[in-house]
Amino acid sequence: MTPAEFAARLAAYQARVEQALEARLPLPSEVPGRLHQAMRYSALGGGKRIRPALVYAVGELYAAPLEALDAAAAAVEMIHVYSLVHDDLPAMDDDDLRRGRPTCHRQFDEATAILAGDALQVLAFESLANAPAGAEARVAMMSALATGSGTQGMAGGQAIDLAAVGRNLDEHEVEAMHVRKTGALIETSVRLPALLAGAGAEDLTRLDRFSRALGLAFQIVDDLLDVEGDPALLGKAVGADRARHKPTYPAAVGVERARERALELEGEALAAIRGFGDRASMLARLAGYIVERRS
Amino acid sequence: MTPAEFAARLAAYQARVEQALEARLPLPSEVPGRLHQAMRYSALGGGKRIRPALVYAVGELYAAPLEALDAAAAAVEMIHVYSLVHDDLPAMDDDDLRRGRPTCHRQFDEATAILAGDALQVLAFESLANAPAGAEARVAMMSALATGSGTQGMAGGQAIDLAAVGRNLDEHEVEAMHVRKTGALIETSVRLPALLAGAGAEDLTRLDRFSRALGLAFQIVDDLLDVEGDPALLGKAVGADRARHKPTYPAAVGVERARERALELEGEALAAIRGFGDRASMLARLAGYIVERRS
Numbered sequence: 070m071t072p073a074e075f076a077a078r079l080a081a082y083q084a085r086v087e088q089a090l091e092a093r094l095p096l097p098s099e100v101p102g103r104l105h106q107a108m109r110y111s112a113l114g115g116g117k118r119i120r121p122a123l124v125y126a127v128g129e130l131y132a133a134p135l136e137a138l139d140a141a142a143a144a145v146e147m148i149h150v151y152s153l154v155h156d157d158l159p160a161m162d163d164d165d166l167r168r169g170r171p172t173c174h175r176q177f178d179e180a181t182a183i184l185a186g187d188a189l190q191v192l193a194f195e196s197l198a199n200a201p202a203g204a205e206a207r208v209a210m211m212s213a214l215a216t217g218s219g220t221q222g223m224a225g226g227q228a229i230d231l232a233a234v235g236r237n238l239d240e241h242e243v244e245a246m247h248v249r250k251t252g253a254l255i256e257t258s259v260r261l262p263a264l265l266a267g268a269g270a271e272d273l274t275r276l277d278r279f280s281r282a283l284g285l286a287f288q289i290v291d292d293l294l295d296v297e298g299d300p301a302l303l304g305k306a307v308g309a310d311r312a313r314h315k316p317t318y319p320a321a322v323g324v325e326r327a328r329e330r331a332l333e334l335e336g337e338a339l340a341a342i343r344g345f346g347d348r349a350s351m352l353a354r355l356a357g358y359i360v361e362r363r364s
Numbered sequence: 365m366t367p368a369e370f371a372a373r374l375a376a377y378q379a380r381v382e383q384a385l386e387a388r389l390p391l392p393s394e395v396p397g398r399l400h401q402a403m404r405y406s407a408l409g410g411g412k413r414i415r416p417a418l419v420y421a422v423g424e425l426y427a428a429p430l431e432a433l434d435a436a437a438a439a440v441e442m443i444h445v446y447s448l449v450h451d452d453l454p455a456m457d458d459d460d461l462r463r464g465r466p467t468c469h470r471q472f473d474e475a476t477a478i479l480a481g482d483a484l485q486v487l488a489f490e491s492l493a494n495a496p497a498g499a500e501a502r503v504a505m506m507s508a509l510a511t512g513s514g515t516q517g518m519a520g521g522q523a524i525d526l527a528a529v530g531r532n533l534d535e536h537e538v539e540a541m542h543v544r545k546t547g548a549l550i551e552t553s554v555r556l557p558a559l560l561a562g563a564g565a566e567d568l569t570r571l572d573r574f575s576r577a578l579g580l581a582f583q584i585v586d587d588l589l590d591v592e593g594d595p596a597l598l599g600k601a602v603g604a605d606r607a608r609h610k611p612t613y614p615a616a617v618g619v620e621r622a623r624e625r626a627l628e629l630e631g632e633a634l635a636a637i638r639g640f641g642d643r644a645s646m647l648a649r650l651a652g653y654i655v656e657r658r659s
Contacts, residue, residue, distance in 0.1 A: 095515050101523035104515055155482060160474035179455035180526050183478065187450060187485065188519040194489050195510035204499035211506055215490035220390050220399055224483040228396035231475050 075354045079122060086121035086146055087113065089139035093147075093196055107177045107185035108192075112150045115168040115304075119287070119359055120145040120258040126352040127259050127276065130345055131266035140200035141210060141261040144193040148218050149254060151189035154182050156227060162313070169304030190218070202265055209264040217257030226250025230315065238316040244285060246316065251291070252284030259283075278341035279356070286334035286360045289327050292317040294364070296324060302364035335360040370649045374417060381416035381441055382408065384434035388442075388491055402472045402480035403487075407445045410463040410599075414582070414654055415440040415553040421647040422554050422571065425640055426561035435495035436505060436556040439488040443513050444549060446484035449477050451522060457608070464599030485513070497560055504559040512552030521545025525610065533611040539580060541611070546586070547579030554578075573636035574651075581629035581655045584622050587612040589659070591619060597659035630655040 070078075090112050095105045121142035128138040157164040157172040158179060164172050174182035197210045216222055226249030233246060259280035263273055294303060295310045296319050310317045319327040338356050342349045365373075385407050390400045416437035423433040452459040452467040453474060459467050469477035492505045511517055521544030528541060554575035558568055589598060590605045591614050605612045614622040633651050637644045 101515065101520050101527065103527060104520065104523035108515075151482075155478055158475075158478065160478060180453075181523070183450055183453065183455060184519050184523050184526075187446075187481070188515045190482065190485055191510050191514040191519065194506060195514060198503055198507040198510055204503045207503050208493055208499045208506075211489060211503075212493040215486050215493055219486040219490060220396065220403075220483045224479050224486065225396050225399065228399035228476070228479050231479075232396060232398060 070350055070354055075351075075358070078351060079355070079358070082122045082125045082142075083118045085125065085135070085139065086118050086142045089121075089143040090146060093143050093192060103177065103181060104184055104188060107173055107181045108189055110176060111154050111173045111185060112147060112189065115170070116146070116150070117362070117364075118146060119355075120149055120254060122355055123255065123258040123280075123352075124262050126355050128262040128266070129351055130272075130348050131262070131268065133262055133266045134201070137200050137202045137265055138262055140196045140202075141258075141265060144196040144210075144214060145254060145258045145261065147189045147193035147196065148214065148223070148257075151186040151193070152218075152223055152227070152254075154186040154189070158182060161227075161231070162309075164305070164309070166305045193218075197261075200265075206265050206267065210261045213257055213260050213264060217253045217260075222249055222253030222257070223251075226253065233316045235314040236316060238321055240318075240321050243316055243318050243321045247285055247288040247318065248281070251288040252281060255284035255287055256280040275341050275344060279338045279352075282334040282337035282341065283356050283359060286331045286338065289318045289331045289334070290360055290362065292319050293324065293327055293331070294362075298364065304364070331360055365645055365649055370646075370653070373646060374650070374653070377417045377420045377437075378413045380420065380430070380434065381413050381437045384416075384438040385441060388438050388487060398472065398476060399479055399483060402468055402476045403484055405471060406449050406468045406480060407442060407484065410465070411441070411445070412657070412659075413441060414650075415444055415549060417650055418550065418553040418575075418647075419557050421650050423557040423561070424646055425567075425643050426557070426563065428557055428561045429496070432495050432497045432560055433557055435491045435497075436553075436560060439491040439505075439509060440549060440553045440556065442484045442488035442491065443509065443518070443552075446481040446488070447513075447518055447522070447549075449481040449484070453477060456522075456526070457604075459600070459604070461600045488513075492556075495560075501560050501562065505556045508552055508555050508559060512548045512555075517544055517548030517552070518546075521548065528611045530609040531611060533616055535613075535616050538611055538613050538616045542580055542583040542613070543576070546583040547576065550579035550582055551575040570636050570639060574633045574647075577629045577632035577636065578651050578654060581626045581633065584613045584626045584629070585655055585657065587614050588619065588622055588626070589657075593659065599659075626655055 094109050094112060097106045124142040125138055154173045156162050157167055158174055165175050173185055194211055197207055200207055226246055229246045230250055259276050263276050295307050298307050300307050339353055342352060389404050392401045419437040420433055449468045451457050452462055453469055460470050468480055489506055492502055495502055521541055524541045525545055554571050558571050590602055593602050595602050634648055637647060
């Protein structure tokens with residue numbers, strides 16, 4: 070796969086999930102219009118769509134039907150977007166800028182941002198409930214989404230993150246935080262299409278190993294970009310973690326070791342899916358892209 | 365059924381859902397402990413548990429298995445509690461007192477309250493995903509819960525409520541708001557056990573008519589209690605709606621007409637379930653209790 074072919078495929082995934090989100094988000098012309106606007110403002114027209122891309126790339130392993138993958142891709146992105154909307158609130162990270170635009174509560178207001186996040190979370194589960202797939206597969210996906218986004222997953226990771234502000238965490242503690250805060254939803258994004266396709270236990274084990282390594286690498290790269298990234302590319306300020314005394318991977322082990330660890334984890338992730346052979350070539354490229362990205 | 369028998373049955377429902385919640389809420393001894401504490405603080409040991417009581421009472425119509433009803437009862441109560449936690453936030457209603465105790469964000473902090481609400485919402489869906497019932501029934505229940513709590517239901521009602529502050533709404537507009545804000549989750553509480561039991565179309569129609577009337581009556585009574593209730597019984601301040609210029613039913617039509625309308629709706633609700641005969645006696649008593657309550 071040439072770089073141009075990879076880029077085209079990624080763009081196709083991005084276009085596809087944009088449409089899937091658009092089709093599921095309530096219209097701004099419907100009551101309550103302001104809430105619907107805030108949901109659409111936050112979910113549409115931006116973002117790298119890494120989680121949906123993982124859904125589609127894993128779906129390709131099994132030639133899973135695209136319409137069902139759309140439901141899963143929209144669901145993980147809605148959960149991701151809702152978490153950004155809530156994390157940006159004044160009581161949490163108090164961010165003004167996201168993807169180069171005012172954050173939801175800056176563009177609308179705090180109450181609307183809280184409700185928009187709440188409603189996006191519901192809509193994620195609704196998207197899976199209505200997926201064109203068997204009831205068993207839908208229940209399995211909803212159960213996995215709940216695990217990935219609850220207190221043992223994303224919401225729990227954010228709570229650990231908040232509790233850790235101003236403390237010095239060691240490498241092990243930062244990893245434990247990252248595994249939940251970002252890793253859990255990355256793992257869910259890989260798991261949903263496998264559950265949808267009825268993948269066997271061996272495949273699920275491989276994919277879990279892949280996504281666990283990738284999820285951690287993803288967050289380490291995010292931490293690194295906050296130290297050395299380009300604000301113009303990122304669409305948000307850098308240095309925010311340090312300014313807030315947030316525990317990060319580079320803060321715990323240094324920038325050099327953090328870079329090294331991200332590459333180690335990329336290697337682990339690729340090794341985990343080697344057994345799939347050529348079927349996983351897009352998935353492998355995507356993993357490389359996630360670790361080597363500049364924004 | 366004597367008043368004492370009704371009270372004993374209601375108390376049994378309340379004890380049962382308390383146990384169902386307790387069993388599903390993560391332990392405070394597990395990481396992240398503070399988040400788990402906030403969830404338990406908000407969900408356990410208080411509240412009238414009206415929504416769970418509806419789940420159990422409708423379940424009795426079909427002699428539905430109690431363990432599956434527990435999952436549905438816990439789910440609707442978790443959604444209700446999460447909505448209270450978020451509605452009480454400073455950016456929303458800014459309430460300090462709930463059920464006679466400090467609200468979640470006053471007892472903990474705002475960030476924890478936001479996350480506790482988020483995590484309770486996930487846990488509601490997880491409770492249904494893991495219910496001891498067939499996959500089809502679980503999907504149907506999760507889909508109904510999503511509809512009842514999303515922008516066409518509870519979250520949408522709260523958005524309409526916020527947008528209406530300071531405006532004068534007429535009777536029709538206030539009803540449209542109440543139908544979503546409170547009515548939708550009452551309807552869901554009645555619908556889940558019917559879906560669980562595989563109720564037929566005729567039964568679902570009857571139950572929908574029942575719950576629509578009851579949900580609206582419930583909110584009108586809530587509005588009336590805010591005007592003329594006893595703060596000691598309510599565990600919160602009264603007069604808060606007027607102080608905040610919130611549109612309420614009594615404000616739109618006057619206290620007398622509001623009382624009359626609540627009784628009319630009680631009559632409609634009871635008429636809708638008459639066809640069930642004696643099987644629905646507990647459900648009918650519960651409807652009377654909801655409309656005639658003093659707290």
